[in-house]
Amino acid sequence: MKAFLVDDSPMALEQLGAMLFEMGDVEIVGEAGNVQDAEQGILRSRPDVVILDIQIAGGSGVDVLRTVKKALPSLKVVVLTNHPFFQYRVKCMAWGADYFLDKHNEYVRIPGIVRQLRWAGERPDSRGEDLP
Template sequence: MKIFLVEDSDVILGHLRRVVSEIPGAEVIAEANSQDDAIAGIAACRPDVVILDLTLARGNGIEVLRRVRPLWPALRIIVLTNKSAPQYRNTCLALGADAFLDKSRDFEDLALHLAMPQSQPRADRR
């Protein structure tokens, strides 16, 4: 499973790399810390999964989601953010995120989401 990380915190990137490294067959193929770099990188790398933060160095994850989802509907997009307010969750899920996780309470659930089969229905998103 090829994973693309979109995150602007070096500390969080380190944690994400560790989580991914513990999943058999999973690898981080690229990273971006801004909206434009994320969109261009996803187009170039064609990952299986994107782990997406909403707060980026330049731009934001909602715009990444808005622009990427229509182009690659089969791409799994897991939002992992500190912006856990219902309006962010609802917006991300409406735009097609496969999961919405809060960094402060759901970080450990990330491995479970990555291990799920890709055919999981979007209605079961958390």
């Protein structure tokens, strides 16, 4: 599974990268710390999943979410935030986020969520076209 990480904290990017690397089958295809680099990197690398902080330089993770989901509607996005306010959750889910996590309380859920998304992506087509 290919992952792209977006956070303006180098330490957070390092921790996320290490956590996903330990899973053994996740390839980090890019990292960004601002809106412009995130949008360009995601659209160029076409990852399977994006782990996206809301508060980043140059705008908001919501801006990134809106842009990349328009271009790549099947892209899976896990939003992380230190500010898990209800209005952010509603906005992110409306723009297509698959998960909205509080960095302080739900960070440890990321490997399980990535496994679940990978498994869902590997399932045979529901119409049976991939079955023998």
